[in-house]
Amino acid sequence: xxxxxxxxxxxxxxxxxxxxxxxxxxxxxxxxxxxxxxxxxxxxxxxxxxxxxxxxxxxxxxxxxxxxxxxxxxxxxxxxxxxxxxxxxxxxxxxxxxxxxxxxxxxxxxxxxxxxxxxxxxxxxxxxxxxxxxxxxxxxxxxxxxxxxxxxxxxxxxxxxxxxxxxxxxxxxxxxxxxxxxxxxxxxxxxxxxxxxxxxxxxxxxxxxxxxxxxxxxxxxxxxxxxxxxxxxxxxxxxxxxxxxxxxxxxxxxxxxxxxxxxxxxxxxxxxxxxxxxxxxxxxxxxxxxxxxxxxxxxxxxxxxxxxxxxxxxxxxxxxxxxxxxxxxxxxxxxxxxxxxxxxxxxxxxxx
Amino acid sequence: xxxxxxxxxxxxxxxxxxxxxxxxxxxxxxxxxxxxxxxxxxxxxxxxxxxxxxxxxxxxxxxxxxxxxxxxxxxxxxxxxxxxxxxxxxxxxxxxxxxxxxxxxxxxxxxxxxxxxxxxxxxxxxxxxxxxxxxxxxxxxxxxxxxxxxxxxxxxxxxxxxxxxxxxxxxxxxxxxxxxxxxxxxxxxxxxxxxxxxxxxxxxxxxxxxxxxxxxxxxxxxxxxxxxxxxxxxxxxxxxxxxxxxxxxxxxxxxxxxxxxxxxxxxxxxxxxxxxxxxxxxxxxxxxxxxxxxxxxxxxxxxxxxxxxxxxxxxxxxxxxxxxxxxxxxxxxxxxxxxxxxxxxxxxxxxxxxxxxxxxxxxxx
Numbered sequence: 001x002x003x004x005x006x007x008x009x010x011x012x013x014x015x016x017x018x019x020x021x022x023x024x025x026x027x028x029x030x031x032x033x034x035x036x037x038x039x040x041x042x043x044x045x046x047x048x049x050x051x052x053x054x055x056x057x058x059x060x061x062x063x064x065x066x067x068x069x070x071x072x073x074x075x076x077x078x079x080x081x082x083x084x085x086x087x088x089x090x091x092x093x094x095x096x097x098x099x100x101x102x103x104x105x106x107x108x109x110x111x112x113x114x115x116x117x118x119x120x121x122x123x124x125x126x127x128x129x130x131x132x133x134x135x136x137x138x139x140x141x142x143x144x145x146x147x148x149x150x151x152x153x154x155x156x157x158x159x160x161x162x163x164x165x166x167x168x169x170x171x172x173x174x175x176x177x178x179x180x181x182x183x184x185x186x187x188x189x190x191x192x193x194x195x196x197x198x199x200x201x202x203x204x205x206x207x208x209x210x211x212x213x214x215x216x217x218x219x220x221x222x223x224x225x226x227x228x229x230x231x232x233x234x235x236x237x238x239x240x241x242x243x244x245x246x247x248x249x250x251x252x253x254x255x256x257x258x259x260x261x262x263x264x265x266x267x268x269x270x271x272x273x274x275x276x277x278x279x280x281x282x283x284x285x286x287x288x289x290x291x292x293x294x295x296x297x298x299x300x301x302x303x304x305x306x307x308x309x310x311x312x313x314x315x316x317x318x319x320x321x322x323x324x325x326x327x328x329x330x331x332x333x334x335x336x337x338x339x340x341x342x343x344x345x346x347x348x349x350x351x352x
Numbered sequence: 353x354x355x356x357x358x359x360x361x362x363x364x365x366x367x368x369x370x371x372x373x374x375x376x377x378x379x380x381x382x383x384x385x386x387x388x389x390x391x392x393x394x395x396x397x398x399x400x401x402x403x404x405x406x407x408x409x410x411x412x413x414x415x416x417x418x419x420x421x422x423x424x425x426x427x428x429x430x431x432x433x434x435x436x437x438x439x440x441x442x443x444x445x446x447x448x449x450x451x452x453x454x455x456x457x458x459x460x461x462x463x464x465x466x467x468x469x470x471x472x473x474x475x476x477x478x479x480x481x482x483x484x485x486x487x488x489x490x491x492x493x494x495x496x497x498x499x500x501x502x503x504x505x506x507x508x509x510x511x512x513x514x515x516x517x518x519x520x521x522x523x524x525x526x527x528x529x530x531x532x533x534x535x536x537x538x539x540x541x542x543x544x545x546x547x548x549x550x551x552x553x554x555x556x557x558x559x560x561x562x563x564x565x566x567x568x569x570x571x572x573x574x575x576x577x578x579x580x581x582x583x584x585x586x587x588x589x590x591x592x593x594x595x596x597x598x599x600x601x602x603x604x605x606x607x608x609x610x611x612x613x614x615x616x617x618x619x620x621x622x623x624x625x626x627x628x629x630x631x632x633x634x635x636x637x638x639x640x641x642x643x644x645x646x647x648x649x650x651x652x653x654x655x656x657x658x659x660x661x662x663x664x665x666x667x668x669x670x671x672x673x674x675x676x677x678x679x680x681x682x683x684x685x686x687x688x689x690x691x692x693x694x695x696x697x698x699x700x701x702x703x704x705x706x707x708x709x710x711x712x713x714x715x716x717x
Contacts, residue, residue: 136405245400260425264399314399334449335550336390344393351393351550 108316124319216288227297227308391450469682489685493539509616592661592674658711
C-alpha cells in the first residue's frame with residue numbers, strides 16, 4: 001500500500017467518524033437529559049443537627065427532615081415574594097399569590113390554598129393535604145397505571161416518592177428526599193422525573209422558562225420535552241397516574257393509534273396536513289407563543305416529522321391560572337373565531 | 353294614446369321593478385356553503401371524558417345528562433342524535449355563538465321545523481292518527497326502531513356485490529350495519545356519511561357517498577338557519593340535474609341523486625321513463641316552462657311547499673329549475689305520512705285547492 005493510498009483511506013474514514021460525532025453531538029444537544037447541578041453554600045439547604053442556638057432550624061411545624069435538609073420541598077420552593085426564580089431557585093408556589101399565567105415557571109404553580117377534598121383540584125395538583133382519592137384517569141390494570149401504590153391512606157399526593165411525581169418510584173420509598181436522592185447534586189433525569197426507574201429524557205431551560213412565560217420571544221430558552229414512543233417520555237410520566245388519558249388505555253383511540261380518537265391522544269405524531277407540520281418553521285418554531293401556549297414534544301431532533309403532542313402541550317404540571325391546569329382558558333378556544341391561534345387552535349388550524 | 357303611453361310607462365316601471373326585485377332576491381341568496389361550525393370547543397368536545405376525576409355527569413352548558421357511554425369518537429360529548437335533539441320546542445339551539453340545528457324535538461312536532469323536517473312523529477312508531485308513525489319519516493338508530501311496515505328502502509336497487517346487503521334500514525347500530533347498510537355506517541351517518549363540521553368544503557350538509565370516491569357528493573347553497581323561517585330571500589338552493597339521469601352522483605352532484613343512492617328505482621331513467629308518459633314521478637328533470645308549469649316560478653313566487661332545485665344553484669334561473677325529491681318530501685320526517693311537506697289526502701283535483709301538488713300542477717286544482 002502506498003503512502004498516498006493510506007492518506008486517502010484515512011480521509012475516507014474521517015467522513016463517517018465526523019458524521020458519527022455530529023450525530024452523537026446532536027443527540028446530546030437535543031436531550032441533555034440532566035438538569036444543572038445545584039451549587040452554593042451547603043448551609044442554604046442543609047442543617048447538620050436541626051439545631052442552631054438550641055432552636056430547631058426547620059420550621060416549627062415540620063419535623064426534622066431527611067437528608068439533613070432545613071425544609072421540605074414546598075418550603076424551599078415557595079416564595080413570599082413575586083419572583084418565580086428568586087435567588088435563582090425555582091419557585092412553584094407564591095405565598096402572596098403573586099404567580100399567574102405571565103409570572104411563573106414552566107411547570108406552573110400551586111395555589112395559595114390547596115383543596116383537601118380531592119387531589120385533582122380545579123386548577124392544580126393538590127399536594128401534601130393528605131387526600132387519598134385516586135387520580136383522575138387512574139387505572140391500576142394499565143401497564144403504567146399501577147404505580148400509585150404508596151400508602152395513600154396516609155399521605156395522599158406528595159411531591160416525590162411512591163405517592164409523588166419526582167424521583168425514582170422504583171426505590172419504593174414514600175420519603176420525598178430519599179426518592180430524589182442525588183437529583184440536586186448529580187442530576188441524571190429531566191427534572192428528577194422517572195418512569196419505571198428510567199430517567200425521563202429532556203432538556204430544561206436554565207431559567208425554567210421564566211422569560212418565555214413573562215414575554216414570549218424567540219430569544220428565550222424553552223424546555224425540550226421527550227416524546228419518544230415507548231418512553232420514558234414526559235407523557236408516560238403523567239400516565240403513571242392518569243393512564244386512561246394516555247395510550248395505555250384502549251379507549252383513547254379505539255384500541256388503535258389512529259383517528260377517530262376517543263380521548264385526546266398524546267405521544268402521537270402531528271398529522272402531515274396540519275399547518276404546524278406543513279409550515280413547521282413559521283407556524284411553530286418561529287412562533288414564541290407556541291413554545292409558551294402549546295409546546296410539542298419530539299422523538300429526536302426538533303422537526304415536523306419528530307413532533308408529538310404531549311400532555312404538557314396543554315397542561316402545566318403543578319398548576320395554572322386556569323381550570324384543569326390548562327395553559328390557557330379553555331373557554332377562549334372558539335372555533336371559527338379566526339383570531340385565536342394558540343392553545344387548541346394553535347395546532348388545530350382548520351378549526352380556527 | 354296618452355293612456356297607452358301611460359300603460360307602457362307603467363309596464364316598463366313594473367318590468368324594471370321586477371328585474372330589480374329579482375336581482376336583489378338572487379343577490380340575497382346565500383352565496384356559498386358556509387356551514388363551518390364555530391364556537392367554544394368545550395361545547396362539543398371533552399378531551400379526556402373526565403371532569404373532577406369522574407365521567408362528566410352532564411353536558412356543561414345545557415345540563416343535559418350524558419345518556420350513553422363516553423368517551424366517544426372524536427372526543428365528542430354526545431352523539432349525533434344527542435346534540436341535534438331537544439326536549440323543548442326550539443329548532444335551533446344557541447349556545448354562545450354556536451348554533452345547533454335541532455332535527456328531533458322529543459316533546460312534540462315543532463312549529464318551525466327545519467328544512468330537513470323533524471323526527472318527532474317517526475320516533476313514536478306504532479299507530480298515529482292517520483296510520484303508522486313509521487310512515488312519517490326515516491327510521492334512524494337512536495331515534496326509532498326499525499320500520500314496522502317497510503322491510504327495506506323502497507325503490508332499493510340491489511348492491512352490485514351482494515344482492516342482499518344494502519340499504520335495508522338506518523335503525524341498527526353501526527356494529528350491526530354491515531349486513532344492512534352503508535359500509536358499517538347506520539343511523540344519521542348512513543346519509544351524512546362524513547360530518548365535516550369544521551370544514552367549508554363545498555359538500556352540502558355532509559352528504560357524501562360511501563364508496564370511497566371523494567367525487568360522490570352533493571352541492572348546493574345552505575341557508576344559514578336551515579330554513580327555520582324560509583322566505584323568498586333566504587332558503588336553501590338545491591342542486592338539480594337536467595335529466596332524467598342515467599349517470600351517477602359524481603356527475604350530477606344533485607340532491608336527488610343522493611336520495612337515489614338508496615331509492616334508485618324512484619330516480620333513475622331506466623325505472624321512471626325518459627320522458628312523458630312517466631312511470632314514476634320524475635325527479636332531476638327541468639320544471640317545464642310551458643303549460644300549467646309556466647305559472648310557477650320559484651324565483652319570484654317561492655313556495656316552501658314545493659321548492660325546486662337548480663342546475664346551477666349559484667345562478668338560479670327559471671329555465672334551470674329542476675323537480676327534485678325534496679320538492680315533495682322532507683328527508684328526516686314531517687307531520688305527514690310519507691314524509692310529505694303536505695297532506696296528500698287533501699290534494700283534491702278540481703276542488704279549487706292550492707299548494708302541495710298544485711304548486712306545480714297549477715291547472716289541476
